Amino acid sequence: MKRQFFMIFFLFFAAAAPGSAQASSDIIRDGKAGGYEYTITLGEGPSYSWKIGRQGKIVVVEENSEKVVDLTEFMDAVNHIHLEKFKLISYTVYLMIIFITTLFIYFYNKKMLKSGGFIMVLFTAYALYLIIGAAVDLNRALDDARFYYLTLKQ
Numbered sequence: 001m002k003r004q005f006f007m008i009f010f011l012f013f014a015a016a017a018p019g020s021a022q023a024s025s026d027i028i029r030d031g032k033a034g035g036y037e038y039t040i041t042l043g044e045g046p047s048y049s050w051k052i053g054r055q056g057k058i059v060v061v062e063e064n065s066e067k068v069v070d071l072t073e074f075m076d077a078v079n080h081i082h083l084e085k086f087k088l089i090s091y092t093v094y095l096m097i098i099f100i101t102t103l104f105i106y107f108y109n110k111k112m113l114k115s116g117g118f119i120m121v122l123f124t125a126y127a128l129y130l131i132i133g134a135a136v137d138l139n140r141a142l143d144d145a146r147f148y149y150l151t152l153k154q
Helices: 002-015 068-108 110-153
Strands: 027-033 036-042 048-054 057-062
Touching: 027 068, 036 068, 036 110, 048 068, 048 110, 057 110, 068 110
Parallel strands: none
Antiparallel strands: 027 036, 036 048, 048 057
């Protein structure tokens, strides 16, 4: 029985493993988050061609020594947006778990809430601190992506 469970568990994660078959083998890397996107492909000669976009408006930029830093920063900003969205969602779920736990304790064991209420307040304050930090970081990443997109678009 255990063997079958582990086999099903392994097959489920093997089938759900991240990865996608790309139509072109020239695509080196791509990413999309917060309305911004980029795709790096092999260009003419030794350089790379970048397709950067915002809300579906794609701009093709050829990589050169002047633009390589801005392109890399744009890519990092888009990846950071994705990370910060994940963090914001996970911290919000953490806060919801705290609220649900507090409500459960309130309705079923009010004595426990009176003695452990301070701890619940601390957990809530910590969750709010994490949420505010993630929101500020997400806003900063969105501003960075916007700045580098507008810089590269010109």
